[in-house]
Amino acid sequence: MSTLFCGLELEHPVINASGTFDAIAAQRVFGDALHESFPFSAFVSKTVTLEPRQGNPAPRLWELPAGLLNSIGLPNKGLEGYLEQDLPALAALPVPLIVNVMGFTREQVGKLISTFARRGEVAAMELNVSCPNVETGLIMGADPEEVSRLLTLVRPLTDKPLIVKLTPNATDPAAVAVAAQDAGADAVSLINTIRGMALRPGTDQPWLGGGTGGVSGPAVRAIAASQINSVRAAVSIPIVGMGGVASGADALELLDAGATLVAVGTESFRDPIAGARVAAELDVLRARTPFSGAS
Amino acid sequence: MSTLFCGLELEHPVINASGTFDAIAAQRVFGDALHESFPFSAFVSKTVTLEPRQGNPAPRLWELPAGLLNSIGLPNKGLEGYLEQDLPALAALPVPLIVNVMGFTREQVGKLISTFARRGEVAAMELNVSCPNVETGLIMGADPEEVSRLLTLVRPLTDKPLIVKLTPNATDPAAVAVAAQDAGADAVSLINTIRGMALRPGTDQPWLGGGTGGVSGPAVRAIAASQINSVRAAVSIPIVGMGGVASGADALELLDAGATLVAVGTESFRDPIAGARVAAELDVLRARTPFSGAS
Amino acid sequence: MSAGAAQRTRAPFGVRSLRLSGRSEHGAYVVLRATDLDGPPPQPGQFYMLRTSRHWGAGTGERPFLPRAFSVLRATPGGSGLELEFLIEAVGPGTERLAELHEGEGLTVLGPLGAGFKPPRTGHRPVLVGGGVGIAPLAIWQDELQPAPFAAVVLLGFRDAEHAAGAELLSGAQVATDDGSVGHCGLVTDLLDAELDAGPPAEVYACGPPPMLEAVRRLCVERAAPAQLALEAGMACGFGACFGCVVPTARGLIRLCLEGPVLDAGALTDETFSVPAMGHSG
Amino acid sequence: MSAGAAQRTRAPFGVRSLRLSGRSEHGAYVVLRATDLDGPPPQPGQFYMLRTSRHWGAGTGERPFLPRAFSVLRATPGGSGLELEFLIEAVGPGTERLAELHEGEGLTVLGPLGAGFKPPRTGHRPVLVGGGVGIAPLAIWQDELQPAPFAAVVLLGFRDAEHAAGAELLSGAQVATDDGSVGHCGLVTDLLDAELDAGPPAEVYACGPPPMLEAVRRLCVERAAPAQLALEAGMACGFGACFGCVVPTARGLIRLCLEGPVLDAGALTDETFSVPAMGHSG
Numbered sequence A, B: 001m002s003t004l005f006c007g008l009e010l011e012h013p014v015i016n017a018s019g020t021f022d023a024i025a026a027q028r029v030f031g032d033a034l035h036e037s038f039p040f041s042a043f044v045s046k047t048v049t050l051e052p053r054q055g056n057p058a059p060r061l062w063e064l065p066a067g068l069l070n071s072i073g074l075p076n077k078g079l080e081g082y083l084e085q086d087l088p089a090l091a092a093l094p095v096p097l098i099v100n101v102m103g104f105t106r107e108q109v110g111k112l113i114s115t116f117a118r119r120g121e122v123a124a125m126e127l128n129v130s131c132p133n134v135e136t137g138l139i140m141g142a143d144p145e146e147v148s149r150l151l152t153l154v155r156p157l158t159d160k161p162l163i164v165k166l167t168p169n170a171t172d173p174a175a176v177a178v179a180a181q182d183a184g185a186d187a188v189s190l191i192n193t194i195r196g197m198a199l200r201p202g203t204d205q206p207w208l209g210g211g212t213g214g215v216s217g218p219a220v221r222a223i224a225a226s227q228i229n230s231v232r233a234a235v236s237i238p239i240v241g242m243g244g245v246a247s248g249a250d251a252l253e254l255l256d257a258g259a260t261l262v263a264v265g266t267e268s269f270r271d272p273i274a275g276a277r278v279a280a281e282l283d284v285l286r287a288r289t290p291f292s293g294a295s
Numbered sequence C, D: 001m002s003a004g005a006a007q008r009t010r011a012p013f014g015v016r017s018l019r020l021s022g023r024s025e026h027g028a029y030v031v032l033r034a035t036d037l038d039g040p041p042p043q044p045g046q047f048y049m050l051r052t053s054r055h056w057g058a059g060t061g062e063r064p065f066l067p068r069a070f071s072v073l074r075a076t077p078g079g080s081g082l083e084l085e086f087l088i089e090a091v092g093p094g095t096e097r098l099a100e101l102h103e104g105e106g107l108t109v110l111g112p113l114g115a116g117f118k119p120p121r122t123g124h125r126p127v128l129v130g131g132g133v134g135i136a137p138l139a140i141w142q143d144e145l146q147p148a149p150f151a152a153v154v155l156l157g158f159r160d161a162e163h164a165a166g167a168e169l170l171s172g173a174q175v176a177t178d179d180g181s182v183g184h185c186g187l188v189t190d191l192l193d194a195e196l197d198a199g200p201p202a203e204v205y206a207c208g209p210p211p212m213l214e215a216v217r218r219l220c221v222e223r224a225a226p227a228q229l230a231l232e233a234g235m236a237c238g239f240g241a242c243f244g245c246v247v248p249t250a251r252g253l254i255r256l257c258l259e260g261p262v263l264d265a266g267a268l269t270d271e272t273f274s275v276p277a278m279g280h281s282g
């Protein structure tokens, strides 16, 4: 079931969703078993920004029916910290590394992209223009022109595959995908979390320290399938599909909707080896319906 | 717990979501009990269009984790048929009647509004600019200027309260709400269903006869709460909050997020008297936290 | 009131939780029995929306969420109320959950719903044709049909012997199986074909998978035999609220939960059974 | 390796489904016992993410969905594997579902996770302070602490007698209840206050609701007594993946599932316990 994605040969079509698996932490908790049976065919880092970020105040989580609302707020060590502390460990993973980056200005994004462009450890980059927790993410990713301007600036800075991660909180994600493709993106990924909110029971105050948050998990899968399908109809570059994938059947649905790879996010919280299970189930399903979701 | 909404005195703050309860059919099935313990404090009709509509081909339903995907496609008898066959029966209900209308052009909407403006049986009108199953619905409701132009034309046609039902499939529902308020809407209601899709398992073909559909139920509640909250921050007119309300606690959350009334949709499918249960649970909760969600 | 009114018993308004008073297995099928203290006796062919009172959800694919439609298999007055029986074939998360329910646990029901079978025309002998789990409404119908002037003929088709075990729920059934393991090797419509040739005019009552119903419909049109077919469609509510359960008929799309599930074959068209269906097994 | 490494047993990679081998009630609490065939022995203070192997969901508010964190109450080698015990107080849909699990049913676990208690410094006598369901990690810790040179002092606080029944899970506990129905009428920190005055220097181990932990922290700072506190935070994953379980400390926000749940009181600040919490009862 090996899959070709933007020139990368991956062992199977299941990767992780950015920000939902910390391979370094997992190694502390699970030891060598993590490397021995790494669940994903590529590893996507949590979003890296130029400067270090603490992230949002607690509480950051609220459980939903078949889903999760989070306002993590992109905590990370910043570019320097990532290069020094994280990159060496992540480069040692048995799969290609995709670094997810985000900037608050086009120049910041440029700096991040050009830095990782020079790192042999990095196989590809994912550009987060869609995080609903941070002002810019929402605005850039919802507007085709913003995305176009951004890509025009940063595309020339690297030969590595550049994946643009779309926000679902837009009237027309397909239009944004077209803008990304036209400005040279190698692939798009979707969906990021959908803007949501929970109130502290019996009050009119938000539960989350960050105020609003993003919804993920099985609750959003049909929305993801619809957006993937409409993006598929609009662009020819590959799609990384995500949003609520918890089984091989779910993965197959997103592949059939038009994705080339699927990413597992929230389901990894319920089981760290969910990615491997999804890939195995997918393998079985595809053997049964050989015409479906061929890559 | 009586509630004042746009000059209507309602017995409690729980009404039905348009298109999720057919009071005429329910009377055939449940008989007089329907009137004796009518679950809602006002009744909202399913969307009426100028011409009769068959609706979308089957299948029209797909079950989701904690939700439902539908592509009903607004079947209805058209204005004439509604006036002749439905209005007399709905006028006999023990609660005020709110007619939900939708047009494919501004003139059609005008015709619908001006017709119902003259009917004493009708307490208020809800303007559906948000149905994701029909081309126009999506486009009108996602664009503040479209909504503004539409309201400018139809607002003068009636003195009755006019509620604009917003689509969640927009980058900025609050901007659309502001446009509606500025053009004279008496209230806004949200959320309509969120665009979603399911594939026929093992194929790349849509399951639904209508292709894509709309997601409703508990799966969308946090998204509804967030949109209600941001609309609340942007406008001063009352809000009818809906999306995944299945309990008094859910209703309270949407009220606390900024709604004056809540509507129950999908939960009525699981139990036709869900509306009454939600109202009763809400009553108990409000007695416990008296400061919360005061109307 | 319309002609079908007699076949419609009105449902209490709102769901009620019944206690499961019995559970038995019949080959591939499970029969659930529950005591209905408040509900009226249903008409044969009517159905109920069912769910377990607890843990309805969190199965495969994080489903079920909505209740599921089931024909009443039998309804008999018991000591403390009506004993309702349902026949369940586990084909997905909802039926799997129902099939594992234990005696004493709660079954949440809404119903009786829809319109059931009409009595046979004078001079017509009832021929009951069932496929797979579609035998359910025929059992209660056989109970209610008068033995005179004609005893009902019962023709049932199943996939294999495991499913054919369900035939014991009706009396005097002729059985066909796809694999020939029990009775006639072939389709139940083969039996119907022969039966239509024998004796006085037949009125056919059928329930089963769409291809079987379509074959029955064509056969009955050919032979000018009246037929009442109990159909299926995906349902969210069961009481006309969602407009989700439509089937194409000569009168256009109709809500099956309201106008059916039993429909006159004459009201159906070539398209009726072309809709992707619930996937009943034969 | 860091100083805390010894207090961290690594977890097998991936969840495993254990068979529930026992269930008992202790007043307001339920103890679940499950046989762990594959897992290593946990360190006292470590925790597991638990869910029922079936029907995890569809409770109040269509929850639970994510697994829930539970301190290990006890871990004893049994005939066929490790016997893990957990103490459950039913406070919401997840704990309610766990508390109703029956012997023989499946309990899906991930763990052991996090870092547990460090042994007392030389010359310090261990004083264990528990509030409500927070007594759980203290039971296994009492088992493992050497009786010499100092037997552990155990001080437990509960809301009322029904909850105080949990005190039987540790030995020789002094009890305080809010309503005075058992033991001292008042807070467990009253008992701690007195205890800190008595005898050789104490090293305090505490677990309980945030206000109790905050009071313990302040008291120990005042008296310069070292203290290790087992905290709680809402957790989605338990293994550092979601960044959701952060608590404010002197080092900034840290992931409690990874750096805790046991933290040195000295690492905490006035803000640590100001976060809206899981709502443990005392």
Ligand SMILES: Cc1cc2nc3c(=O)[nH]c(=O)nc-3n(C[C@H](O)[C@H](O)[C@H](O)COP(=O)(O)OP(=O)(O)OC[C@H]3O[C@@H](n4cnc5c(N)ncnc54)[C@H](O)[C@@H]3O)c2cc1C
Pocket (backbone or CB within 6 Å): B061, B062, B063, B064, C047, C064, C068, C069, C070, C071, C072, C086, C087, C088, C089, C090, C091, C092, C093, C094, C095, C096, C133, C136, C137, C231, C232, C233, C234, C235, C261, C277, C278, C279
């Ligand atoms: C009037 C009526 C009477 C009936 N009587 C009986 C009876 O007496 N006994 C009996 O066993 N059954 C009966 N059925 C059928 C029964 O309702 C279905 O088998 C049941 O709803 C299946 O639910 P499930 O969760 O087990 O499987 P699902 O997976 O929900 O349904 C199985 C089929 O539905 C489709 N499907 C798959 N996934 C989805 C999804 N996410 N959303 C929607 N559809 C999906 C597929 O076609 C699949 O094959 C009756 C149906 C009707 C309408």
Ligand SMILES: Cc1cc2nc3c(=O)[nH]c(=O)nc-3n(C[C@H](O)[C@H](O)[C@H](O)COP(=O)(O)OP(=O)(O)OC[C@H]3O[C@@H](n4cnc5c(N)ncnc54)[C@H](O)[C@@H]3O)c2cc1C
Pocket (backbone or CB within 6 Å): A061, A062, A063, A064, D047, D064, D068, D069, D070, D071, D072, D086, D087, D088, D089, D090, D091, D092, D093, D094, D095, D096, D133, D136, D137, D231, D232, D233, D234, D235, D261, D276, D277, D278, D279
């Ligand atoms: C390391 C650790 C060890 C623990 N050890 C134990 C133990 O040994 N025994 C024990 O009984 N408990 C223990 N807990 C607490 C236990 O994990 C919680 O009681 C449990 O998660 C509650 O889940 P619930 O579904 O029952 O209730 P929930 O309703 O999920 O949680 C109860 C509280 O969470 C908040 N809440 C309400 N709704 C939501 C929502 N939708 N999403 C998020 N939060 C919500 C509220 O503050 C509520 O009071 C431990 C927790 C941690 C972190």
Ligand SMILES: Cc1cc2nc3c(=O)[nH]c(=O)nc-3n(C[C@H](O)[C@H](O)[C@H](O)COP(=O)(O)O)c2cc1C
Pocket (backbone or CB within 6 Å): A017, A018, A019, A020, A046, A047, A068, A070, A072, A074, A100, A128, A131, A165, A190, A191, A192, A193, A215, A216, A217, A218, A220, A242, A243, A244, A245, A263, A264, A265, A266, A267, D242, D243, D244
């Ligand atoms: C706790 C959490 C943290 C996330 N952090 C990031 C992030 O840092 N960068 C990013 O691009 N997406 C982030 N996401 C979004 C996921 O990558 C993914 O797009 C989304 O969760 C949908 O997939 P899922 O339903 O499988 O979780 C995060 C999601 C969750 C739930």
Ligand SMILES: Cc1cc2nc3c(=O)[nH]c(=O)nc-3n(C[C@H](O)[C@H](O)[C@H](O)COP(=O)(O)O)c2cc1C
Pocket (backbone or CB within 6 Å): B017, B018, B019, B020, B046, B047, B068, B070, B072, B074, B100, B128, B131, B165, B190, B191, B192, B193, B215, B216, B217, B218, B220, B242, B243, B244, B245, B263, B264, B265, B266, B267, C242, C243, C244
């Ligand atoms: C089956 C179905 C039919 C609907 N039909 C209409 C409609 O005719 N007009 C309309 O404005 N909204 C319609 N809606 C949207 C609902 O009114 C409501 O906005 C939405 O379902 C969210 O509420 P819920 O989660 O409580 O169902 C429909 C929803 C469903 C599920």
Ligand code: FES
Pocket (backbone or CB within 6 Å): C234, C235, C236, C237, C238, C239, C240, C241, C242, C243, C244, C245, C246, C255, C256, C257, C258
């Ligand atoms: S099932 Fe809802 S209208 Fe028939």
Ligand code: FES
Pocket (backbone or CB within 6 Å): D234, D235, D236, D237, D238, D239, D240, D241, D242, D243, D244, D245, D246, D255, D256, D257, D258
């Ligand atoms: S619970 Fe997910 S990082 Fe701690």
